[in-house]
Amino acid sequence: MRHQGGLIQRVIQTIRGSRGILAGLMVAAGLFALPSFGLAADAAPAVATEYRDIPGIGSRNIVWVIAQLHLLLAGFVLGVPIFAWLCEVVGWKSGEKRYDKLAKEFTKLLTSSYATTALFGGILLFLLIAFYPKLMNYLTDIFFPSFIFYCILFLLETATLYLYWYGWDAMQDGGKKTFHIFLGFLLNLFAFFIMIVPNSWATFQASPVVIAEGTDLQRAWAATWNPTWWPVNIHRLIANVVLGGYICGAYAGIRYLAARNAEERDHYDWMGYVGNFIGVFGLLPLPFAGYWLMREIYQYNQQMGITLMGGFLSWLFILQAMLIGVLFLGSNYYFWLGITHRIPGSEGQYKKPIMAMLVILLLCLGVWMTPHSLVASLEEARKMGGTHHPLLGVFGVMSAKMTVANLMILVTFMSFIMYWRAGKQETATWAKVARAVMGAVLVIAALAVIVLGVWGYFVPAIIRINYFSTSQVLIVLFVMLTITPLTALLLKSARTTTEMVWGRMPPRAGYALVLNAVMVILLMTLMGYARSSSRVHWHIYGVMRDSSQYAFSPALGYAAAFMALNTFLFCMLVAFIFWVATMGDKGKAGYGGGAKGELPHGMPAMAGGSQSLSKLKG
Amino acid sequence: MGGSLGKPIILVAIIYLLLKFVVPNIPGSAPLPSSLIFLYLMLTTSGIVIFATLSGESKDAFWGPIQRFMTGENIGGLQMLRYGVLILFPLLVGWQTYSSTAPSDQPPAENRTIHPAPPGEYTGLSNPVAKTPDNIMQGKGFYAAFCSPCHGGQFDGKGPAARGFNPPPANFSDPTTIAMLQESYLFWRIKKGGVGLPIEGMPWKSAMPRWEVELPDEWIWKIIMGEYDGAHQSPRTWE
Numbered sequence: 001m002r003h004q005g006g007l008i009q010r011v012i013q014t015i016r017g018s019r020g021i022l023a024g025l026m027v028a029a030g031l032f033a034l035p036s037f038g039l040a041a042d043a044a045p046a047v048a049t050e051y052r053d054i055p056g057i058g059s060r061n062i063v064w065v066i067a068q069l070h071l072l073l074a075g076f077v078l079g080v081p082i083f084a085w086l087c088e089v090v091g092w093k094s095g096e097k098r099y100d101k102l103a104k105e106f107t108k109l110l111t112s113s114y115a116t117t118a119l120f121g122g123i124l125l126f127l128l129i130a131f132y133p134k135l136m137n138y139l140t141d142i143f144f145p146s147f148i149f150y151c152i153l154f155l156l157e158t159a160t161l162y163l164y165w166y167g168w169d170a171m172q173d174g175g176k177k178t179f180h181i182f183l184g185f186l187l188n189l190f191a192f193f194i195m196i197v198p199n200s201w202a203t204f205q206a207s208p209v210v211i212a213e214g215t216d217l218q219r220a221w222a223a224t225w226n227p228t229w230w231p232v233n234i235h236r237l238i239a240n241v242v243l244g245g246y247i248c249g250a251y252a253g254i255r256y257l258a259a260r261n262a263e264e265r266d267h268y269d270w271m272g273y274v275g276n277f278i279g280v281f282g283l284l285p286l287p288f289a290g291y292w293l294m295r296e297i298y299q300y301n302q303q304m305g306i307t308l309m310g311g312f313l314s315w316l317f318i319l320q321a322m323l324i325g326v327l328f329l330g331s332n333y334y335f336w337l338g339i340t341h342r343i344p345g346s347e348g349q350y351k352k353p354i355m356a357m358l359v360i361l362l363l364c365l366g367v368w369m370t371p372h373s374l375v376a377s378l379e380e381a382r383k384m385g386g387t388h389h390p391l392l393g394v395f396g397v398m399s400a401k402m403t404v405a406n407l408m409i410l411v412t413f414m415s416f417i418m419y420w421r422a423g424k425q426e427t428a429t430w431a432k433v434a435r436a437v438m439g440a441v442l443v444i445a446a447l448a449v450i451v452l453g454v455w456g457y458f459v460p461a462i463i464r465i466n467y468f469s470t471s472q473v474l475i476v477l478f479v480m481l482t483i484t485p486l487t488a489l490l491l492k493s494a495r496t497t498t499e500m501v502w503g504r505m506p507p508r509a510g511y512a513l514v515l516n517a518v519m520v521i522l523l524m525t526l527m528g529y530a531r532s533s534s535r536v537h538w539h540i541y542g543v544m545r546d547s548s549q550y551a552f553s554p555a556l557g558y559a560a561a562f563m564a565l566n567t568f569l570f571c572m573l574v575a576f577i578f579w580v581a582t583m584g585d586k587g588k589a590g591y592g593g594g595a596k597g598e599l600p601h602g603m604p605a606m607a608g609g610s611q612s613l614s615k616l617k618g
Numbered sequence: 619m620g621g622s623l624g625k626p627i628i629l630v631a632i633i634y635l636l637l638k639f640v641v642p643n644i645p646g647s648a649p650l651p652s653s654l655i656f657l658y659l660m661l662t663t664s665g666i667v668i669f670a671t672l673s674g675e676s677k678d679a680f681w682g683p684i685q686r687f688m689t690g691e692n693i694g695g696l697q698m699l700r701y702g703v704l705i706l707f708p709l710l711v712g713w714q715t716y717s718s719t720a721p722s723d724q725p726p727a728e729n730r731t732i733h734p735a736p737p738g739e740y741t742g743l744s745n746p747v748a749k750t751p752d753n754i755m756q757g758k759g760f761y762a763a764f765c766s767p768c769h770g771g772q773f774d775g776k777g778p779a780a781r782g783f784n785p786p787p788a789n790f791s792d793p794t795t796i797a798m799l800q801e802s803y804l805f806w807r808i809k810k811g812g813v814g815l816p817i818e819g820m821p822w823k824s825a826m827p828r829w830e831v832e833l834p835d836e837w838i839w840k841i842i843m844g845e846y847d848g849a850h851q852s853p854r855t856w857e
Contacts, residue, residue, distance in 0.1 A: 299856045302741040302800055310733035310798075312818040333668050340673045347673045355669060362665045366658055372794065375729045376651035384648040386785035387730045388794075391647040392654070397794045457793040461854035508671060542738070 050134040051548045059131040060550040061562070066127060068528050068566040069573065070120035072243075072521060075236070076574070077117045078191045079244025080106050083278055085184040092181060102271060106248065107165050109581045114161060116577060118154075135539045142210070143201055145220040150197045157190040195240075196233045200224035203232050205540050206531070207300045227300045231293035238289050239524065241282035246517040249275030251578055253513030256505070265503035272505075272513050273338065279516065280331045280412060284480075287324075287405045288473050295465060297534070304541065308534050309398075310372065315556055316530045318371045321401075323523045325365040328408050330516040332361065335415040337509045342500050343423040353418060357411050364404035364411075372396025394457070399464060403453025406472045410446060413480055417487055423498035426490045434490055438483050445479045448472075521570055525563035533559075623683050626666040633662050653727070730785065733799065734819040736806045743802040747839040757844025760837050764829070765845075773849035783825040790849035797851040804842045804853075809835075 053059045084103040091099030129136050140147070164183045171180035200223070207228045211219055252272035259265040298305025307313050336354050340347045373387045373396070381387050394400060428434070449472050456464040535541050537551045545551075554562075637658055642649040670680035687693055690700050747753050762771065768787040770777040775789030788795045796804060806814070812824025829838065846852055 302803065303735045303738050306733060306803075307735040311731055311735040311816075314731065315729075329664065329668060333672075336672055347675075351672075354672065358665055358669055362661050366661055369657055369661075370654065373730060373732045374651050375653040375727050377727050378725045380649065380651040381728050381730075382784055384651070386732075387728055388732055388785075389648060389650065389654070391641070391644060392650070393792075393794055397798060460852035461797060462856065506674065506677075 050132075052131050052133070053549070058550065059127075060548075063124070063127055063131060064562055065566055065569065066120060066124045068525055068562075069570055070117065070124050071528060072524060072566070072570045073113060073117040073120055073573065074195070075240045075243045075524065076247060077110065077113050078195050078237075079240035079242070080110055080113070080248075081184070081187050081191055082241050083244040083248060084110070085181075085188055086278070087274070088184055089181060092177060098267075098270070102274065104168050107168065109577060110161065111165055112581050113574075113577045114158075116573065132539070135544060138540070138544060139201060139204075142204070142223050143220055145217050146197055146200065146224060150194070153190055153194050153197065157187070157194055160187045160190060192237065195236060196229070197224075199232050199236065200226070200229050202531075203228040205538075206297070206304070206535055208540050208543050210543060228293065228296050231289070231296045235286070235289040235293050238282050238286050242279050242286060243520055243524065245275050245277070245279030245282060246513075246520045247275075247574060249279055249513040250517030251275070253510035256513075257507055257510040259503075262503055267502075269342075269502045269505050269509075272334075272509070276331060276334050276513060276516070277416070279520070280335075280416065283327065283331065284409050284413060287409065291402065291469065291473075301541070304534050304536075307536060308530060312553070313530055313534060314372070316526060318369060319526055319560075320523065320530075321365070321368040323519050323526065325369065327516055327519045327523070328361060328365070328412055330512050330519065332357065332412055332415045334509060334512050334516070335419045337505060337512070339419055339422050341504050341506060341509070342502065343498050344501060345498060346422055350418065350422065357415060360411050361408055364408045367395045367400055367404045368408075370395040397457075399453055399456035399468075402469050402472060403449055403456075406449045406453075406476050407446060409476055410442070410449070410479060413476075413483075414442065417483060420487060421491065421494075423496060423500060424491055424494040425497045426494045428490060428493045431490055434486055438486055441479055441482055445475050448475050518567065518571065521567045522563060525566045529559050529563060623680065626670070626680075629666065630659060630662055634659060728820075730820045730823065731818040732785075733803075734816045736803050740802050740806040743805060745801045745805075745839050745842065747836060747843065749843060753840050754843050754847050757837075757840035757842070758848055759844075760833070760841045761844045761848065764833070765841065768825070773845065785823060787826070790845055790851065793851065796846065796849065796853070799854055801839075801842050801846075801853045804845070805835075805838060808833075808838050808841065 051059070054062060084106040087099045087106070088103035091097065091101075091103060160183060164180070164187050167180060167183070171177055171183075204223050204226050207226045209222050209226045211222045214222070249272050252268045252275055256265060256268035256272055259268055294305070294309065297308065309317070336350075339350050339354075370392055372393065374384070374389060376384065376387055384390065388396070426435075452468045452472050452475075456468045459468070533553050536553065537546050538544065539546050634655070637650055637655045641647055667680075669676075671677040687696065687700060687703075690697060693700065761769075766777055767779045768777045768783070769775055769790060770780065770787070773790040775787045775792075777787060780787045790796050807826070809828070809830045811828030811830075812826040813821050813828055815821040815824060833841075842853075
């Protein structure tokens with residue numbers, strides 16, 4: 001975990017104005033990414049009005065929904081190219097055509113979702129200018145150089161996207177393919193900047209750095225490089241990969257459930273596997289990034305840190321733990337279903353390790369979900385002596401949460417390794433040694449994580465945060481970085497005893513994929529609310545107060561209803577985009593006629609012959 | 619009903635009994651609130667469902683009996699029981715809904731936030747008093763005079779007056795209290811006391827006195843030093 005420059009901290013110290021008591025508010029569910037924000041420069045002329053409202057619905061609620069949808073779409077639009085590009089590279093390197101097809105299938109979705117995202121960004125921008133003229137004036141004043149930069153980025157991104165998509169088939173061979181891959185890289189590069197520029201506007205609101213002197217550029221740059229900018233950038237980048245992966249999984253899940261023949265089932269089963277894999281791949285480092293972000297926030301301002309971690313928003317983190325818990329369980333469940341169904345005859349063999357992993361996951365989740373302050377009736381609280389349980393209360397603090405998060409990451413990683421190795425027999429002479437080493441690494445790492453976690457209670461907070469938590473993360477990374485290549489080496493010479501059979505997953509696997517995607521979206525809406533409401537009654541923390549009628553934090557139940565609404569609307573939007581984008585396919589006969597030869601067919605293709613499908617019908 | 623349903627039911631029952639009767643009796647423990655028990659039982663149940671539905675056979679073994687019972691297929695003598703469940707279950711849901719919405723004389727469940735956010739004007743403060751053995755000693759002296767009746771001479775929250783209060787006086791040697799907080803946070807809490815808490819901290823419940831009238835700031839800072847030293851904890855810092 002690294003520090004932002006000390007200079008910045010000092011600047012912040014000096015600009016910290018008076019600050020009020022926590023009364024609560026949340027306005028403008030975030031100025032996330034607003035495409036074509038540059039327009040705001042035209043709205044700059046002095047406006048006497050500070051706020052406008054739409055009575056009945058409320059300006060804040062409208063902005064909340066639109067901003068959240070825009071952010072989710074943007075996450076999708078930035079996550080999918082990463083995903084697609086990775087698939088394309090894999091296909092290019094391995095020569096497996098189905099990866100290329102998959103990448104193309106998803107890039108097709110990009111073009112329409114890209115337009116939708118921009119559309120929502122535009123709506124959001126208009127709404128913000130209309131509802132919050134004072135705030136927008138101020139932000140424009142500080143950020144207009146980056147608005148211009150942003151517009152240029154958009155032009156570049158759009159051009160690259162068109163080239164990437166429309167040039168797909170034309171640039172298939174040799175040097176042209178290399179160029180296409182390069183285009184994909186550029187696409188992601190521009191996309192990354194398109195994400196981090198608006199991030200600077202949003203993070204500025206939470207942790208502003210305002211310098212009095214200097215040119216416009218210097219002021220904009222100082223405001224951009226604020227203490228939470230990079231933590232949010234990294235966190236969102238990873239989260240977008242997760243979103244992209246799981247949405248791909250959900251799409252595959254739905255298509256799998258609706259598949260009409262063996263070929264489709266094969267394909268979408270495989271696609272679901274890839275989506276889930278990429279989702280998990282992103283999910284594993286995500287808690288680390290989140291932890292770093294929280295730490296920077298807390299260090300930046302104690303009030304904001306405590307509002308989130310210990311104060312009235314801390315309930316959100318209990319909800320977060322539940323959602324992440326479902327996500328971890330769902331992803332592992334899918335891996336395990338994969339082992340028992342795609343690898344015939346492996347069921348008995350893996351029952352025990354699966355049971356062990358499940359129990360560890362559940363225990364960890366139990367710890368993670370135990371709040372510091374408990375919900376208790378008067379009588380219960382009296383018996384406990386307060387809302388803090390004398391024994392289980394120790395689970396309520398960061399040291400415990402970090403420990404179990406790390407353990408859950410380890411378990412999930414092992415699930416994947418188990419899946420990877422299933423159905424293969426290692427033939428290398430040193431296989432035994434390697435397995436022993438891997439086992440030892442795993443056990444020692446788990447123990448070390450636990451020891452550090454317990455020890456963390458007995459050292460000053462700063463030592464725990466700077467050294468112990470960091471070491472825990474490094475240990476887990478170390479495990480991944482040793483076991484992955486070792487396994488890869490082992491499997492190189494391994495003999496496949498049982499062929500992986502696609503298309504045999506039961507319907508519940510498809511549902512699990514959909515559930516995971518919904519969980520990720522809910523998580524993003526939840527944390528979006530946490531991020532913007534942690535500013536409490538400030539538009540710009542410590543600099544510009546919210547003086548509108550909405551300068552209060554909505555009750556958690558009310559907020560949760562909005563999260564659900566936003567999740568629902570986003571799912572509908574994505575469904576619409578997918579539907580539109582795949583409409584053309586329906587006309588063509590069957591799914592991907594050419595793919596037949598490339599798909600691994602371990603199973604005789606008897607249409608509708610799988611027991612799982614007949615069960616679905618029954 | 620098949621035997622594979624028996625095991626999960628027994629497992630849930632065992633966990634429930636553990637949480638209800640065993641955990642509270644561990645020394646230093648206390649009864650768990652029902653919200654927490656419910657949470658743990660939910661986890662257990664989801665674990666069971668996950669494990670039981672991993673393979674086709676185990677799913678059939680788990681789900682089959684339930685399905686057969688509910689549809690009334692070849693269950694012979696259990697038919698009456700099935701009708702009973704089909705009638706009683708909706709009634710149960712109705713009763714549950716009624717009892718959770720009906721007015722009652724019970725106070726609502728409490729979710730007091732133990733460490734609410736401090737007001738902004740306190741967040742940037744740092745201890746102006748030099749950390750010398752003398753000052754720490756002095757702080758401990760003040761502590762013994764003003765705070766120990768409630769927070770205890772051993773800094774464990776077990777002072778002679780402590781028993782009367784709910785929430786109880788904070789136990790400073792517990793690593794989840796002052797060790798989590800910055801010195802400026804304590805300064806705010808001591809100065810403003812229970813009444814200075816924001817709403818989510820339920821200011822009306824806390825017996826923590828408001829010391830700003832009695833104690834000059836410098837004493838408070840010294841007490842804070844003495845408190846950390848005596849409780850063998852150190853404040854949260856960032857460097």
